[in-house]
Amino acid sequence: MPKSRIEAFTDAVIAIIMTLLVLELHEPNSPNWSAFLDMHHKFIVYLISFVSLAIYWNNHHHLFQLVRKVDGWVLWSNNLLILMMTMFPFVTAWVGDYPFEWAPQALYGIVTLGTDVAYYLLVRALVRANGEDSKIGQLFKHYPKSYLSIGLALLALLLGKLIAPIMVLVVNVLILLMWFIPEKAIEKSL
Secondary structure: OOOHHHHHHHHHHHHHHHHHHHHOOOOOOOOOOOOOHHOHHHHHHHHHHHHHOOOOOOOHHHHHOOOOOOHHHHHHHHHHHHHHOOOHHHHHHHHHHHOOOOOHHHHHHHHHHHHHHHHHHHHHHHHHHHHHHHHHHOOOOOOOHHHHHHHHHHHHHHHHHHHHHHHHHHHHHHHHHHHHHOOOHHHHHH
């Protein structure tokens, strides 16, 4: 299978997920600024989730610039990544309704953790399919950014349980900052 098929499929699914995300963002119940400010937490969580999806898409796009081959492992790990991302509209809506409650924040953190793990598994599958000596194999032989993301996502859940549920979202914003600019080494290698 050419890599363009997996890229096109992923692009389409992420576009649908982003559309579903905004459909969960309902308008204020009256036509004034105070009504909007009353729902500011929903809007903030929406923006965080939208940026998360955009960052995953940007990094996925950069990652696939290095890829020559895909195999069954790549397809399944990419599908796992997509599965985890499809949960963002649901958890975003739940956190938007209950931003300071443990269960919604915990599920948001679990979805983020699952997405980070799925991205890591996708990278490993791509290295396996393309070889350790390929460009992707050389760049991602040791990739501490993925380990750090997974560790921080676990820390977010721990802090959310021990300190305050909102810490899950706070730490996840820090993870986003780390991934905001896609891997520069990819651009240099092309």
